[in-house]
Amino acid sequence: MTLFAAQRDAQVALMEAAGRSPWHDAARRFAANRAAVAGVGGLVFLTLMAIFAPGLSPHAIDDLAWDAISIAPTRENSHWFGTDDTGRDMWVLTWMGARVSLTIGVLTTIVALSIGVIYGATAGFLGGRTDMWMMRFVDVLYALPLLFFIIILVTIFGRNIFLVFLAIGCVEWLTMARIVRGQTMSIKRKDFIEAAVASGLSSAAIVRRHVIPNAIGPVIVYVTTLVPTNILVESYLSFLGLGVQEPLTSWGVLISRGANAIETAPWLLLIPAVLLATTMFCFNFIGDGLRDALDPKDR
Amino acid sequence: MIDYALRRLLIAIPTLFLIVTASFFLMHAAPGGPFDAEANLEPQVLKNLEAAYALDRPVPEQYALYLGRIFRGDFGPSIIYSDRSVTSLIATGLPVSLQLGLSALIIAACIGGLLGTVAALRQNTNVDYAVMASAMTGIAVPSFVMAPLLTLIFGVTLKLLPIATLEPGGSLARAIPAFAPLTPYIMPVIALALPQIAIISRLARAATIEVLRQNYVRTARAKGVPGRSVVLGHTLPAAALPVVSYLGPTVANVVTGAVVVETIFQLPGMGRFFVQGALNRDYPLVLGIVIVFAMAVIVMNLIVDLLYGVLDPKVKTGQA
Numbered sequence: 001m002t003l004f005a006a007q008r009d010a011q012v013a014l015m016e017a018a019g020r021s022p023w024h025d026a027a028r029r030f031a032a033n034r035a036a037v038a039g040v041g042g043l044v045f046l047t048l049m050a051i052f053a054p055g056l057s058p059h060a061i062d063d064l065a066w067d068a069i070s071i072a073p074t075r076e077n078s079h080w081f082g083t084d085d086t087g088r089d090m091w092v093l094t095w096m097g098a099r100v101s102l103t104i105g106v107l108t109t110i111v112a113l114s115i116g117v118i119y120g121a122t123a124g125f126l127g128g129r130t131d132m133w134m135m136r137f138v139d140v141l142y143a144l145p146l147l148f149f150i151i152i153l154v155t156i157f158g159r160n161i162f163l164v165f166l167a168i169g170c171v172e173w174l175t176m177a178r179i180v181r182g183q184t185m186s187i188k189r190k191d192f193i194e195a196a197v198a199s200g201l202s203s204a205a206i207v208r209r210h211v212i213p214n215a216i217g218p219v220i221v222y223v224t225t226l227v228p229t230n231i232l233v234e235s236y237l238s239f240l241g242l243g244v245q246e247p248l249t250s251w252g253v254l255i256s257r258g259a260n261a262i263e264t265a266p267w268l269l270l271i272p273a274v275l276l277a278t279t280m281f282c283f284n285f286i287g288d289g290l291r292d293a294l295d296p297k298d299r
Numbered sequence: 300m301i302d303y304a305l306r307r308l309l310i311a312i313p314t315l316f317l318i319v320t321a322s323f324f325l326m327h328a329a330p331g332g333p334f335d336a337e338a339n340l341e342p343q344v345l346k347n348l349e350a351a352y353a354l355d356r357p358v359p360e361q362y363a364l365y366l367g368r369i370f371r372g373d374f375g376p377s378i379i380y381s382d383r384s385v386t387s388l389i390a391t392g393l394p395v396s397l398q399l400g401l402s403a404l405i406i407a408a409c410i411g412g413l414l415g416t417v418a419a420l421r422q423n424t425n426v427d428y429a430v431m432a433s434a435m436t437g438i439a440v441p442s443f444v445m446a447p448l449l450t451l452i453f454g455v456t457l458k459l460l461p462i463a464t465l466e467p468g469g470s471l472a473r474a475i476p477a478f479a480p481l482t483p484y485i486m487p488v489i490a491l492a493l494p495q496i497a498i499i500s501r502l503a504r505a506a507t508i509e510v511l512r513q514n515y516v517r518t519a520r521a522k523g524v525p526g527r528s529v530v531l532g533h534t535l536p537a538a539a540l541p542v543v544s545y546l547g548p549t550v551a552n553v554v555t556g557a558v559v560v561e562t563i564f565q566l567p568g569m570g571r572f573f574v575q576g577a578l579n580r581d582y583p584l585v586l587g588i589v590i591v592f593a594m595a596v597i598v599m600n601l602i603v604d605l606l607y608g609v610l611d612p613k614v615k616t617g618q619a
Contacts (some may be wrong), residue, residue, distance in 0.1 A: 140314050147555040148573070148589050152325050157578045232441050239443045239559060240574055252443075259447035259563065263455050273444040280439035 018077035023213070029293040036289020042282040046275070050098035059089035061096055070265045082267050084257065093249055094240065094271055100250040101276070104165050105231035109223060111169025112230075116176025117219070123177070125183025135181065138174050147171075147233070154242045164243050168233050172226060178220055183215040190214075224287035228280050235276065251276045304605060311597045318593045326582050328357045365586070374587035379579045384414050388572055393591065396568035399560070400553045402488045406476040407495035407549065412542050414496070415503025416535065422508060430486065430500060437497025442556050446490040446563040453486060460486055464565070487564045491556050499542055506538040513537075536610060543606050550599040555591050572598060 031034055048131075054061070058078055065087040072083040073090075081090035123134040150167045157163050187193065187210070190272070196206050237243035238252025239259075244254075251272045258269030304365035317601060332549035349355045356364070368375055374385035418430035429570035440448075454469070461468030461483050511534060519529050558570035565571070569588050 140317065147551075147558075148592065149322070149325075151573075151577050152585065152589075155580065156326060177300060235441065236443065236555075237561060240562065241578070255444060259443070262447045262451050266451065269444070269447055273440070273448075276441070276444070277436075277439040281435065284435060284438060 002168065026208070026293040030289050033143060033289040033292060035285040036293075039282040039285030039289065042278060043286070046098060046279060047102065048281070050095055050102055053095035053098075054092045056088060057091050059092050061092050061249075061277040063089070064088060070261070070268075072265070073267055073271075081271050082265070084268055085261060085265070090254075090268065090271060094251075094275065097249045097251045097254050097272060098296025100131035100161070100233060100244055100248055100276060101231050101252070102279070104161075104168070104234045104244075104250070105227040108165045108168040108172065108230040108234070109226045112173040112176055112226060113219075115170065115222060116173035117180050119173065120182075121184050122186070124181040127185070131181070135178075137176055139176055147236070150233070150237065151240070151242055154237060161244055161248060164234060164237060168230050172233070174229060176219070176222060178213070179218050183218060184211075187211050187214050217290075221287055221291045221294065224283055224290055231276070231279065303608075304601065307601050307604070311374045311594075311601075314597060315590065317367065319590060320362075320588050322586055323359070323582075324364055326561065326580070326585065327361070350463055365583075369590070369594055370567070374590075375583035377576075378581040379575060379584070379585045380581075385583045388584065389569065389587055389591055392567060392569040392572050392588075395566055396557055396570060398563070399484065399487055399491065399566065399568060400550075400557055402484065403491035403495065403553050403556075404546070404549060406488065407492045407499055407553075408542065410492075411496040411499025412503045412539065415500040415505075415542075416507050416530070416538060418500065419504045419507030419511065419534075419538070420530065427504075431504070434497040434500045437493045438501075440493075442490045442494060443559045443563065449486045449490055450563075462564075477578070483566075487560045487566060489497055490563075491553060491560050494556070495552060499545060499549070503538055506541045507534050510534045510537040540607065540610055543603060543610060546606075547596075547600045547603045550603075551596050554596060566581060 057080070059065070061261055065079070065083055067087075068077060068083050069087040070077060070085050071079060071083050073080060079089055079091065081094055083089055084093065119134065119138075123131045150171055153167045154164060190210075193206060196210055201209070234243055234250060235252030235255060238250050239256040241256070244250040244253055254272035255269060255276070257274060258265075258267075261268050346355070354361070359546050365375065372386070374389065377383050377388055380388060414430050414434070418427045421427050450462055453459045456468075459469050459471045461472070464483060467479035467482045469482055471485075471492060472482045513533075516529060516533050518525075519533055524532075554570075558573060560566075561568040561570035562574055569591065572584060573588045573592075575581070576588065
């Protein structure tokens with residue numbers, strides 16, 4: 001009887017060990033990181049607010065309250081975040097801005113991710129001369145103040161929101177390409193790939209079981225830093241008056257308008273600035289948590 | 300090493316050429332021109348204006364003209380500042396931007412490096428947590444938020460520093476007259492340097508922690524080398540590497556950050572001219588500034604690479 005129980009325990013332990021893939025380990029480590037979990041919670045909250053909050057207010061984005069211009073946050077008339085200098089409700093403006101800022105952050109990152117992964121993986125796989133020229137090109141682009149190119153692009157081809165995110169995405173792929181290339185090259189030469197080939201695993205299985213899980217960690221970590229970077233780039237452009245245009249709004253637009261009224265109506269700057277900073281905090285916490293969770297060095 | 304520097308400078312020439320060409324054709328690719336904003340120009344006046352700036356010629360011809368001028372060191376006439384040449388605008392703007400950018404860069408590297416090292420040496424203490432929390436804040440609060448906040452606190456409320464002028468002023472200048480000439484630069488430099496301090500302190504901390512775990516540091520300690528010598532002799536040089544290699548991107552960040560900071564504090568630097576030029580499609584002005592900025596970034600990257608070679612014996616710059 002005890003022998004049987006011991007055998008069963010051993011079997012259970014074996015099954016558990018088999019079920020603990022590196023991903024499970026990483027997920028467990030991530031869940032144990034309170035700052036990272038708080039970051040995820042904060043982002044979920046911000047996203048939900050961006051989707052639903054404008055609908056909670058009785059005001060529309062283009063309602064001009066002539067009797068309540070530049071009032072501080074108040075519960076009266078449900079101007080929870082106050083109003084701006086034209087009497088528009090800041091609650092609605094801020095959360096509509098959140099929609100634009102978060103969307104731009106994600107979309108630009110997808111553009112940069114696609115270009116960077118394809119470019120980097122191609123260079124890494126082909127190697128040799130092609131790789132050298134492809135990466136030399138990246139080096140040349142790295143040396144340029146690329147934000148100026150975004151500014152030139154945007155001033156010339158019109159201040160269009162789609163252009164803004166295309167321009168940002170087309171500029172921010174360089175680091176991604178370098179990371180992916182480095183990963184591809186180093187994994188290609190690893191002993192465990194050779195072992196997998198020797199043991200007769202198919203190429204598809206090797207890519208799925210070994211290459212992607214090992215290459216994707218730094219990419220995921222970099223994505224969590226790229227989204228907030230791109231949100232900042234958009235805010236920067238909008239701040240200069242080159243990004244999102246009225247009637248659309250973004251945190252950068254609101255911060256820019258708030259900065260002009262900082263002596264008379266500081267909440268116009270503070271509210272979008274606090275939300276932007278909170279978003280940055282959340283992404284940074286998540287990024288740090290993921291880095292710790294996925295970094296094989298600390299296992 | 301001189302060989303390497305020369306080769307790098309040679310590579311910079313096609314890079315600059317690429318920049319000039321790309322920005323030139325980008326600016327001329329879209330419909331419209333610099334005089335769109337001026338409503339109701341007489342057709343003949345418009346024609347004369349375009350002829351004066353050679354805008355009526357075909358684009359390739361304009362390009363050839365422009366290249367020829369650049370080789371003679373002439374960036375051409377500005378269009379929005381109609382009585383000035385781009386070269387003279389850059390000559391007035393560059394010193395302001397340089398002062399601003401270099402101070403921010405030096406402050407960021409020194410304070411960031413110092414904070415990071417201290418945090419690493421006191422790892423997992425309150426000092427460490429305080430430094431890392433402020434670094435997180437520095438990263439989360441961009442300069443275009445920090446600048447108005449600084450203005451509100453130190454300029455408007457406390458009246459310590461002058462706002463949006465290059466004239467010394469504020470109560471700080473009156474209290475310590477020797478400081479007065481610096482006062483207009485304090486807030487712009489802080490706004491520009493803070494995000495970089497944050498990033499650099501994180502890098503320096505991570506690098507120092509990594510070095511502290513190395514065997515040679517343990518050996519040094521076991522031999523009885525005093526703590527200060529271990530830090531100065533072993534950890535600092537190794538921890539400086541990632542900081543130095545990050546200085547390249549920092550230069551680019553400071554240059555782009557200067558655009559916003561100069562706009563907010565209304566300093567007559569290159570960044571403000573750039574924004575004005577871009578908004579009004581002043582081709583020669585924008586191109587000239589892009590070229591100068593790109594040159595600054597390229598030269599700084601070269602200096603950083605050379606410095607890296609000096610610090611890290613593993614990197615042989617001669618073969619790179």
